Amino acid sequence: MRAADESGDPLVLASAARSGTHALLANGRYDDAMELGETTAVWLSSRIEEDDPAALSLLGMIHLRAAIAAARHQDRATATNLLGRAETLANRLGSDENHWQTSFGPTNVVLHRLSAELDLENVSYVVEHGDIDVDHMPPERGVSHRIDFARALTLAGKGDDAFTELRTAEGTSPQLVRNNPRVRETLRDLIKQAPVTGGARSSELFAMAQRCKAVQ
Template identity: 80%
Template sequence: MIHLRAAVAAARHQDRPTAKGLLDQAEELADDLGSDENYWQTGFGPTNVLLHRLSVELDLDNVSYVVEHGQINVDHMPQERSVSHRIDYARALSLTGRGDEAFTELRTAERTSPQLVRNNPRVRETLRDLIKQSPVTGGSRSSEVFVMAQRCRAVQ
């Protein structure tokens, strides 16, 4: 998990080589483990490495990679990881103009953990983008987006 957290930190500083190296090290360890486990509440395993790789790629603006590889079953993962992935995946979908799919991911994430979704700055940013992509009109999906944006304090 230390490798994964450090990889995310490197990506947020736009240090692709360091992030990639750390992810590769974590992947080796996860492959040795062989399955997704939750020892010491880490949720460490091959799936968590993949989720962190997607998060890193999003931070490094490789949105197409995230959209292409992001459709992963995360239902067996710890709640925080599954919700974080759905938020990242929704962000990538939104950035590629796939608003309906992005909103579906955000709704699923919110049903799983309302508090994690409603207090996440990336969710707020994504909801604002979704509103711009589809202005609010009576009774349409965009109205649902606006209501969710209000719950998440993305709009007033």
Template identity: 35%
Template sequence: MAHPLDDPGKSFRGLFANRGEAEVMRGMTQHLTTGERVAWYRHRRGLSQEVLAGLVGRTADWLGKAENNRIELDRLSVIRALAHALDVSMGDLIGEPTLVEWSKESGRGTLPALREALMDYRLLTPLIGAPADGEPPALDALRSDVGEVWDAYQGSRYGFAARQLPLLLADALLAVRAHSGTEREESNSLLALTYQGAAMVLGKLGENELAWIAADRGLAAAQQSGNNVITGSLFRSVTHCLLSTGRFETAVQLVNDAAGFLEPGLNDATPAYLSVYGTLFLTGSMAAARAEDRATTQAFLQEASTMAARLGSDANHMWTAFGPTNVAIHRVATAGELGDMQVAAELGPTVDTSALPVERRVRHNLEVARALSAWNRTDDALAMVLQAERIAPEQVRHHYMSRELVLGWVRGTRGRPTQSVADLADRLRVV
């Protein structure tokens, strides 16, 4: 199947001739591959292939193949370098959709309502008034509501979580302002976890700036709680936010600094403490891999493995899904980020994730699919994506990896793609 950019004499704008200019200006986030977005932004910047390739230490031939989907841009370290050279965000090149499909669970109040809640000035200071009137919720009820949102996140039910979070934030803030002493500390813990839930959901939906706001406020509330388990949990969310914006080295430094803060508590650590501490290193291993720092990647994975051994088995303390299996998942994921696709393709299918939360299982499937696709095992890769979609359609639709894989299969097929690929592309809204 010939691609319009294969013909060097064909103008780039001709590729979009049948699409409105306003639609092109929005980045065409759901209908272009990462390589095609690179080409579009390169033309907007007035750069030749030779110049952009030189800025990222590659050849013009390599860039031409990337822009024409002859090679996959499947490593975030490479995408970050291109984004930096083009003076755009990684999200501009990845093109994550933020439209949450309406459903019975989500209703018709999703991301805009959560955005409005996070940007309400009354939430910033008690000097101007409380965010809501009325009696504060009972802490037991608030704790249950927080758990419900986190369970929805781990179940990849983002629409439901986005719908619940604005109300939950208002309740948690009301509780903080109404209570004192130990009850206020507990309220701050629950407020911190609510902000963290918001940050995690927003990150999954591509709203990275809002996720940063939520994580920052959550960390401030965690410090007011006096609970180092909660504080450690929020460190993980801030690290995720740094990852999503391409600040990989800063994320690695944060993990080291946070570990130094938490390390004194390891001697008599509870299972929750071990889980938060170990998960922090798993997040750090992804940051190190994307920074192409192999030594730190392996060191972080080893530290997480040590904590998993101390824990003794897989668990889900503080919604971490931490344990030996999650460490194995991250060995596969970091191999992919480092470009070791053969390692990921061989190791990935051997990891049994069936006992883990949906979010972890689906993310692993996508990592394995990416590795299999890189080795031209397209049928096996498609099977992994379809399996993931059956259990978590929202997560698969919103993850850049699944959309990039499917777009690559569509673009790379001579003639018409198979019906199963075409149907999947239609469900993901990428064609």
């Protein structure tokens, strides 16, 4: 952040702030993450007024990450507000883009809305709206969505569909799947839900659980 500040470029500073938001979220500092998002909006205000696509994308992603922070804090009102602000920016951008490696656009807003609803325990919403095309998105974004969707399907008792999502995600990015705590939790629940034979060590489900270190 110091180096970005010294650059004098608000886009560089906003990009650093985006990384800072991720770091704050990872450490459970939700209020700080949301405050950083508000500060970034001030830094980028002039570029936003000019519809600079990079500024729209960077601020949009910070709003999305802050929305997830609010959802994990069980603050639905703030999460909804931030998602709405991100959606407005995505509509101004007009399409799914990847300025400054943000992958920001209308689709990413939808994916974050689903993730927020999952954190807010609105499982039925995620199950109903989660079957969307993510093949055109960067692998990490698509895989993250499939993991969330699989979690919701598992909680809704749709084990076969959930496992299909996890297998697809693993085929796209094995490392992202095998090192994700939510995947481990989902696989353990799937094993509990499966018939007696489903938990056998020879089963495909159990094999994936071993690869992801969900079981010994």
